[in-house]
Amino acid sequence: MNPAIRIEGVTKRYGSVQALAGIDLEIAHGEFFGLLGPNGAGKTTLISALAGLVRPDAGRLAVMGHDVISDYRAARQLLGVVPQELVFDPFFTVREALEIQSGYFGIRNNAAWIDEILENLDLTSKADTNMRQLSGGMKRRVLVALALVHRPPVIVLDEPTAGVDVELRQGLWHFVRRLNRDGHTIVLTTHYLEEAESLCGRIAMLKHGSIVALDTTANLLRRLSGHTLRLRLAEGAKLPDFLSARIAGESGNEYTFSLGSCEEIEDILHSLRGSGCRLEDIEVGKPDLEEVFIRVMHEK
Amino acid sequence: MNGFLTLFYKEVLRFWKVGFQTVAAPVLTSLLYLLIFSHVLEKHVQVYEGVTYTSFLVPGLVMMSVLQNAFANSSSSLIQSKVTGNIIFVLLPPISYRQFFTAYVLASIVRGFAVGFGMLLATLWFVDLSWQAPHWIVVFALLGGAIMGALGVIAGIWAEKFDQLAGFQNFIIMPLTFLSGVFYSIHSLPPFWQQVSHFNPIFYMIDGFRYGFFGVSDVSPLLSLGVVTTCFVALTAFTLWLLRVGYKLRT
Numbered sequence A: 001m002n003p004a005i006r007i008e009g010v011t012k013r014y015g016s017v018q019a020l021a022g023i024d025l026e027i028a029h030g031e032f033f034g035l036l037g038p039n040g041a042g043k044t045t046l047i048s049a050l051a052g053l054v055r056p057d058a059g060r061l062a063v064m065g066h067d068v069i070s071d072y073r074a075a076r077q078l079l080g081v082v083p084q085e086l087v088f089d090p091f092f093t094v095r096e097a098l099e100i101q102s103g104y105f106g107i108r109n110n111a112a113w114i115d116e117i118l119e120n121l122d123l124t125s126k127a128d129t130n131m132r133q134l135s136g137g138m139k140r141r142v143l144v145a146l147a148l149v150h151r152p153p154v155i156v157l158d159e160p161t162a163g164v165d166v167e168l169r170q171g172l173w174h175f176v177r178r179l180n181r182d183g184h185t186i187v188l189t190t191h192y193l194e195e196a197e198s199l200c201g202r203i204a205m206l207k208h209g210s211i212v213a214l215d216t217t218a219n220l221l222r223r224l225s226g227h228t229l230r231l232r233l234a235e236g237a238k239l240p241d242f243l244s245a246r247i248a249g250e251s252g253n254e255y256t257f258s259l260g261s262c263e264e265i266e267d268i269l270h271s272l273r274g275s276g277c278r279l280e281d282i283e284v285g286k287p288d289l290e291e292v293f294i295r296v297m298h299e300k
Numbered sequence B: 001m002n003g004f005l006t007l008f009y010k011e012v013l014r015f016w017k018v019g020f021q022t023v024a025a026p027v028l029t030s031l032l033y034l035l036i037f038s039h040v041l042e043k044h045v046q047v048y049e050g051v052t053y054t055s056f057l058v059p060g061l062v063m064m065s066v067l068q069n070a071f072a073n074s075s076s077s078l079i080q081s082k083v084t085g086n087i088i089f090v091l092l093p094p095i096s097y098r099q100f101f102t103a104y105v106l107a108s109i110v111r112g113f114a115v116g117f118g119m120l121l122a123t124l125w126f127v128d129l130s131w132q133a134p135h136w137i138v139v140f141a142l143l144g145g146a147i148m149g150a151l152g153v154i155a156g157i158w159a160e161k162f163d164q165l166a167g168f169q170n171f172i173i174m175p176l177t178f179l180s181g182v183f184y185s186i187h188s189l190p191p192f193w194q195q196v197s198h199f200n201p202i203f204y205m206i207d208g209f210r211y212g213f214f215g216v217s218d219v220s221p222l223l224s225l226g227v228v229t230t231c232f233v234a235l236t237a238f239t240l241w242l243l244r245v246g247y248k249l250r251t
Helices: A043-051 A072-077 A094-104 A111-120 A136-148 A166-181 A193-199 A217-224 A263-274 A289-299 B003-017 B019-041 B053-084 B097-124 B134-158 B162-178 B191-197 B201-214 B221-245
Strands: A005-014 A017-027 A032-036 A058-063 A079-082 A154-158 A185-189 A202-207 A210-216 A228-233 A247-251 A254-258 A279-285
Touching: A005 A043, A017 A043, A017 A202, A017 A210, A032 A043, A032 A193, A043 A058, A043 A079, A043 A154, A043 A185, A058 A072, A072 A079, A079 A136, A094 A111, A094 A136, A094 B003, A111 A136, A111 A166, A136 A154, A136 A166, A154 A166, A166 A185, A166 A193, A185 A193, A193 A217, A193 A289, A202 A217, A202 A289, A210 A217, A210 A289, A217 A289, A228 A263, B003 B019, B003 B053, B003 B097, B019 B053, B019 B097, B053 B097, B053 B134, B053 B162, B053 B201, B097 B134, B097 B221, B134 B162, B134 B201, B134 B221, B162 B201, B201 B221
Parallel strands: A032 A185, A032 A202, A079 A154, A154 A185
Antiparallel strands: A005 A017, A005 A058, A202 A210, A228 A254, A228 A279, A247 A254
């Protein structure tokens, strides 16, 4: 069975800038996949190449086995893209825009599905409002709706929550999670790493047009992050010398330790008790994707 | 409805929603040309025997309206979509480049015809027009509208800002239409300018169109048809090539 997305040796150069430097990637059916990277890493170029908006210099991309250039009609029929830019057609109402977009994909009488999308994205009351009169957050929701009108099995969301309030984010993720549970493959780019951590089963990190990390979210967290223990010593207390070697960070009488496992917490606390060192505060930090991201971006 | 029909419908709906600007205003502008020129020249100029200057002027103005509005439709739609970014809604679906071309050009013809019909209707009650060969009227209006619709697609794709499109319109389209025999017969020009006029394809569109009304023209309607058809084929081929390679649309 073909993967939902297959990308093989894709390169793209804009003048002196190597936007994509040989990307190989496979995303399986039903995955919730995260594509992360700093600005200019090549995420949007890669998505644009997948959507047929950018022609790669080399390599090939396929959506569910359909090449995005030689078999573009089938590939585009299977793909829904929420663009990063907040774009809209000022001539039409929300419903008109959705009906027209359905027609572009050869779908007639799509009213029931359009109503369902509108309801799920809390847009029902705005259905007959002109796009110009919507707020930024509302326009963002319409972009998501437009990408879904043809029920694509593969959905790409390019920073869909940029500049969007918390309520909409939660509503959007609730809907997208449901789509994923129903079997849709989701590819997400975002700068909100906590969103990627909680949503994505697998993550690729891009830097200068290359993939520098690719693994399940759990493995990335396990491999490249870990628990931390932060201690603040009481006035006049001194950290025992034998713990100095394990310090990962230090600020005044605050010390941070990186832990390989949770059991190490007990070891450290036991040592402190044994040496009579008194503590004022203690904090255990959980592994997070932000730490992984920073580490990956600085390492490679 | 398939992608092509939807795009065509959307393009017609787009200009129809702002009909005052896209249909009524050009009709009014053409009527003002007619009123002013006919008032000044009616008693002084007779181009064809038995045809008043006002009657001579009407087909030229109608065709000029068809051509200019066909160009304006595709070009303004594309540049607006590009500048605002909503062109992406047309580029993401499985619409082929041939469908894209045909939808934009057909919608341009519809707008050109809407303005042309409006102009004709408004003049019918005070201008005597004969309809010697209606099939030539239809053929030249269709081909002329299609050519200018295709030119509009080229200009809309090429231009990156409104300023560039305005340059294309004001420095190429406008002079070609005004200097094509809308207001005069090229036989009234000095020999040199008569020769120059023969290199202007819009001259053949207007001359052939006018032949349909009066049965007389500056050159044979068959020659005009040949020139106009050749232009249409060449422009269509060029525009399709631009769209196929994704010039400025799929980078």
